Each structure stands twice: as C-alpha cells, then as structure tokens.
Amino acid sequence: MTNKQQVIDRFTSYITIDTQSDPKSETTPSTKKQWDLANKLVEELKDMGMQDVSIDENAYIMATLPTNVNHEIPTIGFVAHFDTTPDYSGTNVNPQIINDYDGGDIVLNKTENIVLSPDYFEDLKQYKGQTLITTDGTTLLGADDKAGITEIMEAMKYLIDHPEIKHGNIRVGFTPDEEIGRGAHKFDVKKFGAEWAYTMDGSQIGELEYENFxxxxxxxxxxxxxxxxxxxxxxxxxxxxxxxxxxxxxxxxxxxxxxxxxxxxxxxxxxxxxxxxxxxxxxxxxxxxxxxxxxxxxxxxxxxxxxxxxxxxxxxxxxxxxxYNMREKVEPVFHIVEIAEEAMKQLNIEPIIKPIRGGTDGSQLSYMGLPCPNIFAGGHNFHGRYEYVPVESMQKAIEVIIKIAEITATKYLN
Incomplete structure (x- = not known):
C-alpha cells in the first residue's frame, strides 16, 4: 500500500493550481495557466527518475519508465488530463481533509450553509471510516482528473522504488484541454509508442469502461x-x-x-x-x-x-x-480490458464494467490507433462544489496501475 499522506500531499499540490480550460480559446492549451501545472509535472517526472521526459509546444507531456525484464513485452501507457472544467470555478481551491468519515453530513461551508450529505449523495455511505478530500463549497475540487495524474505519478514512483516488481516499458501521457473535448486532438500517438493504454479518468472505485457515447x-x-x-x-x-x-x-x-x-x-x-x-x-x-x-x-x-x-x-x-464509441476499437483487442479486470480482482476490487455516459481522451485515442479503456480515479460529483474523492480509492487506483504492469509482464513471459 502506498503512503496515504504522500498521496494527499501530491494531490493537494496539484488541485491548488488553477488549470481551467476555455472552449472559446483557439490556442493549445486553451489557457496559459495550464502551463503552471504542466511544467511542474515535467520537473517531477525528471526528479523521480523517469526517462525520455518531454513537453511539446502544446503542453502534451510524455515520459517513459523503462522495462526491467529481458523478455519482450508490449509497451503500455497510462494517460490523464490536467485541465479542469470551465463549468465551475477552479480558482483558489481550498481542500478539506475529512479523516475517519463518520457517515453523516459534511459541512463544506458553514457561512453559506453548503452541506455534502449522504441523504442526497448516497455514494458517500460506502466510504464511512475512510479519509475524504472535499471542497470548501466555493469551487470544484479537481479530482477530474488530477486524481488520475496523482495516481499515475505515485504508481511510477512506486515502481521505480521497487524494482523487484517486474514490468515492461511504460509510457505516461498528460494532456491539456480534455474538458473542452480537445485532449487528444494534438496527441502524437506515434511518438507515444504504446500498443495500448488506459485513461485514469473514471469515477468510483472499480469502474472499468470501454464504451462511450x-x-x-x-x-x-x-x-x-x-x-x-x-x-x-x-x-x-x-x-x-x-x-x-x-x-x-x-x-x-x-x-x-x-x-x-x-x-x-x-x-x-x-x-x-x-x-x-x-x-x-x-x-x-x-x-x-x-x-x-x-x-x-x-x-x-x-x-x-x-x-x-x-x-x-x-x-x-x-x-x-x-x-465515437471506443467499443468498436477496443473489442478486437479485448485482452486489454481483461488485464485491467484481472488486476482489480487480484486486489479484491469488484470491477464495475459499464458504459461511459460521456467521453474521455481514450475514446478519441482509440480511433487514432491507441486502444484506450478507462479506469476509475476515485472521485465523485465532478464539475461542481460537491466534488470529493476518498484517498483510499486513489490508493487502490495506484495499486491497479502497478498490478496491470505486473500482469502484462507475466502474461508475455513465455
């Protein structure tokens, strides 16, 4: 299990940087402030020991964790986006840490009487006893998709620190402007060089999605x-x-x-x-x-x-x-879904396989030649003041990334 405080610290360092995208802008990224987090991620990737770290003129970030085995394994990838939605403010995010959640109402903002209640948001009930990160009721949180970025970063660091876990080449990709539908538009699939990838951009723990609108x-x-x-x-x-x-x-x-x-x-x-x-x-x-x-x-x-x-x-x-619906491109290589499903089962996570009522970078990437199912990042109530994420879900997502890498290495051993 990864260090909980380390996950919290990394996540909060990301969400306090405003990266809201702008659909009216014609530039990529659509807002200059997205560069603030993008540049930070590049430095962190280099500092932790990732190889081939690059950021292009449109703020697309790529990096490699080199294989630590001698046999040939397909290169796989993990992708997340660093922008937040223009639908709700992402400025001056002030996260609240709720330790050992008691299952009741959470007062987000006493002055404005903003309450996160399990009477309305029933999913809260399943996280009793866990550590939740919420908003202060005045902004969104940014778990969509800074939770995904946190999980990929922590998984790569864990694999670097634990070379006994065998894996092939792993590519990491972070994109701007996903929230305005442009996250994959300038993604260089050939440069990325993975046979398949996973977006870490789903919601509750266990979600595994390979079809979308x-x-x-x-x-x-x-x-x-x-x-x-x-x-x-x-x-x-x-x-x-x-x-x-x-x-x-x-x-x-x-x-x-x-x-x-x-x-x-x-x-x-x-x-x-x-x-x-x-x-x-x-x-x-x-x-x-x-x-x-x-x-x-x-x-x-x-x-x-x-x-x-x-x-x-x-x-x-x-x-x-x-x-378009990525299912058409994923079904011919369905083993990539089965690997993710097996990873969850080995970690005692019940896979929730369901269609996405939306789209991800993965839906476009799948049609660009990179089959790319979507895995949970742990957050709930995206794009608004009631957004929250259980830290334990983020930890499990990190473990899923690690386990996928391990299973892939084992699967291609012979």
Whole structure:
C-alpha cells in the first residue's frame, strides 16, 4: 500500500493550481495557466527518475519508465488530463481533509450553509471510516482528473522504488484541454509508442469502461424580422419563438435528466439572441451508432420541416461529430480490458464494467490507433462544489496501475 499522506500531499499540490480550460480559446492549451501545472509535472517526472521526459509546444507531456525484464513485452501507457472544467470555478481551491468519515453530513461551508450529505449523495455511505478530500463549497475540487495524474505519478514512483516488481516499458501521457473535448486532438500517438493504454479518468472505485457515447455538437440559427409590435401582424417573424418551436418538436423525455445507462439524448444547453437572430447550441449523444445517426437525421428533419413551413432562409443548422464509441476499437483487442479486470480482482476490487455516459481522451485515442479503456480515479460529483474523492480509492487506483504492469509482464513471459 502506498503512503496515504504522500498521496494527499501530491494531490493537494496539484488541485491548488488553477488549470481551467476555455472552449472559446483557439490556442493549445486553451489557457496559459495550464502551463503552471504542466511544467511542474515535467520537473517531477525528471526528479523521480523517469526517462525520455518531454513537453511539446502544446503542453502534451510524455515520459517513459523503462522495462526491467529481458523478455519482450508490449509497451503500455497510462494517460490523464490536467485541465479542469470551465463549468465551475477552479480558482483558489481550498481542500478539506475529512479523516475517519463518520457517515453523516459534511459541512463544506458553514457561512453559506453548503452541506455534502449522504441523504442526497448516497455514494458517500460506502466510504464511512475512510479519509475524504472535499471542497470548501466555493469551487470544484479537481479530482477530474488530477486524481488520475496523482495516481499515475505515485504508481511510477512506486515502481521505480521497487524494482523487484517486474514490468515492461511504460509510457505516461498528460494532456491539456480534455474538458473542452480537445485532449487528444494534438496527441502524437506515434511518438507515444504504446500498443495500448488506459485513461485514469473514471469515477468510483472499480469502474472499468470501454464504451462511450457517440457524440455530435449542434448549432441552430433562426433568422427573424423585427417590426413594431403594434403593427406586426403578418409582418413580424420572431426568431425566439422559432427556436422555441424547434425545441418543442424534439422528444421531450430524451434528455439527460430522464435517461441513464445506454439511453441516448438531445441536450440543448444554450439559447441567446433576439427577434432578429436567435441561436441555440446543444449536443447529441447515443451509444448505438445507428441510433446516433437517426438522432442527427431527426434534428435535420425538424429543421427541414420548419423551413418548409416558413421559408428556406429562416433556419441554418450545423451538426459536427465530436467523437465515437471506443467499443468498436477496443473489442478486437479485448485482452486489454481483461488485464485491467484481472488486476482489480487480484486486489479484491469488484470491477464495475459499464458504459461511459460521456467521453474521455481514450475514446478519441482509440480511433487514432491507441486502444484506450478507462479506469476509475476515485472521485465523485465532478464539475461542481460537491466534488470529493476518498484517498483510499486513489490508493487502490495506484495499486491497479502497478498490478496491470505486473500482469502484462507475466502474461508475455513465455
């Protein structure tokens, strides 16, 4: 078992560095402040004895732990991202350490009466008696995915300090801008040189995921005509109402708040504009590729029907695919999932194999030639003030990384 305080110290040193990404930026990384943690990680990798440590002009970090056996073993990799979501503040993160959690309410912020309660967040109940790291109620925590970075770093240090544990070449990769969907965009798979990898970017202990949503983004613009409302009959075209009509024609129950597991959805999250021009933005998600294509077709059909009802110039629609279900690329090399599953079982962790209701760097990397299932990092309630992570889950994730390396070395012994 790795040293608990060492894990806490490393994790808190990362989360107190603001690395929020920005979807409106066109640079990589999308924010300059991501360099602060990126440069720190590079120095730490060098100091612990990792080889071939590099950081490119876009802040993609790679490093190698060289093999310590004589027989040939496939090079494997572990990947995590160092940015945090733009959805919630990551500035001045002030973590709270809850030792020997008693199973009750945790007051995050007494002044603002912000409480993390197992009555609402039932997963808390399974961590009674453990050490939790929470927010102070004013920011997110950053366990997504600085827990993953901590775990990879601690696992590499442990393997360096314990050469009796046999392993092949291990590549480490840390990426910017995952939270805005660009984490893999400039990842050099050839340079990384691994046969397969694992993202350490899941949630609760035991999660092992090799399928995710097919994803597309949607932007719909509505053009109207503004006329004095007192004299608007048969003249005004209200773009706000057109947008509302468009949204009303979508299946009302096929939205995030009414779907789970492999059920897909339409999610329009932004509307802005006025009578003359209104724009809505959304996403389309589905695990099944045929259903995914049908959802895109439905959105286009609604737009076409409204064009016929009014006129062709009144609506413009743009649908862009973002990523696809990694299952298609992972299933042909399913032994990489089985190795991770076996690692968990040997550590008395019950594998929770389920589809991701989202995407990771791994989903894009899998289509770039690097099959990349996702493993738990331990955190809960990502992207908000109620985020927390049990330290014991992080320790188990570190052990899983080590065990995967060990099993891989053994598997290819003969």
């Amino acid at each position: 097919n994803a597309a983004g949607v932007i719909v613009k509505f053009k109207g005509k503004s006329v004095h409302p007192g004299y608007a009959k048969n003249k005004m075209v209200n773009a706000v109402l057109l947008a509302n009509e468009f949204l009303s024609l979508l299946p009302p129950r096929e939205v995030p708040q009414h779907t789970s597991e492999r059920e897909g959805f339409f999610h329009f999250y932004s509307i802005k504009g006025d009578i003359e021009l209104t724009e809505i933005e959304g996403i389309i998600r589905d695990h099944d590729r045929n259903n995914f294509e049908a959802r895109k077709q439905l959105v286009n059909q609604i737009a076409d029907d409204l064009k016929q009802k009014y006129n062709d110039d009144i609506i413009s629609i743009e649908i862009s695919d973002q990523y």
